[in-house]
Amino acid sequence: IASISQRFGHNHELIRNVMSGFASDQEKQLVRLQDQVVRRNAAGAAEVLHAIKGSSATMGARSMAQLAGELEQQFLHGDEDTITQLFIDGSCVETLRGLLLEDSVRAAGTGHITR
Secondary structure, eight states: OHHHHHHTTTOHHHHHHHHHHHHHHHHHHHHHHHHHHHTTOHHHHHHHHHHHHHHHHHHTOHHHHHHHHHHHHHHHHOOHHHHHHHHHHOHHHHHHHHHHHHHHHHHHHHSSOOO
């Protein structure tokens, strides 16, 4: 958290603006992820999750980055039953969206993510 604040010169207004852009970009990624899940494209889902993981980690959204990384590994290395269950369940997108919303609300109020 401190590193994000330092990176932006402790400018909370700038952090809020960047977080707003982050949330918008992540929402687009979540739409892409949903599309890959509907298409049952494990490699495509893993690719999108990799992007979500990286940008979330950069912005300090550790919970979102961690979950995206775990899901990425499941899509890449899970057995057929595990991957099929991820496709059938499909809740991974909504879970990530919930984390994004929580982090965005938190950042809007404090100027940074606290997870």
